[in-house]
Amino acid sequence: MQVQDDVLTTVADWRRAGKDVAVATVVATWGSSPRPVGSMLGVSADGQMVGSVSGGCIEGAVVTEALDIMAGEPPKLLSFGVSNEQAWEVGLACGGTVEVWVEAVA
């Protein structure tokens, strides 16, 4: 999947330019979800984004977590879906569930 390569290349460029970076990866999906397993979102500490882990529904929440993880929190498995929208402000409008692994490049 070429799109993954673009995310990796961009994230590597950011890091070489001296930025803190993190990578979020879809590790599992159930039901209807917009992006398949393996889809990636790259995030820089100054708030740039490349790629996606959904159709735009959960990227905001993932970036927030990614910033905390870049600041020193451990990597984290996030779960998003209609079933737990109380736990998360955001949910997938399409009714699917998606698990996203967020880790810093460090």
Added chain:
Amino acid sequence: MTPAVLEALVDACARALPTVLARRLDDNRHTLLVAGERVSGETLPEPVAEAARTALRADKGAKVEAEGHTWFIQVFNPPLRLMVVGAVHIAQALVPMATIAGYAVTVIDPRGAFASDERFPGVTLRHDWPDEALAEIGPDARTAVVTLTHDPKIDDPALEGALKSDAFYIAALGSKRTHAARVERLSERGFDAPTIARVHGPAGLALGAVSPAEIAVSVLGEMTKVLRQA
């Protein structure tokens, strides 16, 4: 993920090598396998290594439980490939669209006036005959071959080369009438009906496409439909 793992991944993708990144999610350990060789991290337990091989074949990541740990297998296969035969106007629309869709595109046309760097900046161009080009390239199950010249002298050798390969999508531009004539010629060349039926002709979904860009959309649409078996 360490910076070294990230750089190794970027390098493996740039060299179009089949690559697997296995993450042990409990403690965020990474093992990187490039073209079957472990280039970083610990040796994977056999069930995870087996899952990695399966994931590469299916081009699909997976979560695996083994030895009390949860692993996530992520696949980085070389990009899909598209061989465009005929550096014509429609190719100028199809090439950038297919590139955005993730294909590594090669344009094959022995006519230098068509396959020029001015018309296709930054695109891999070949000026040999398509049968020779395809024999050298070796289309596999992640390769599509589309002929666009309308000239049997160029299209037919390309189609013959494609039909001898595992290409997942083979298509030829042209009207229903020219396609009927094409089927006739391929039949005379010894290809049987089920083999000839692999050629999608006229190429593309029936969208009523008129402009080169619209025809490119219909071809890319059909290619996607076949790839995703929809």
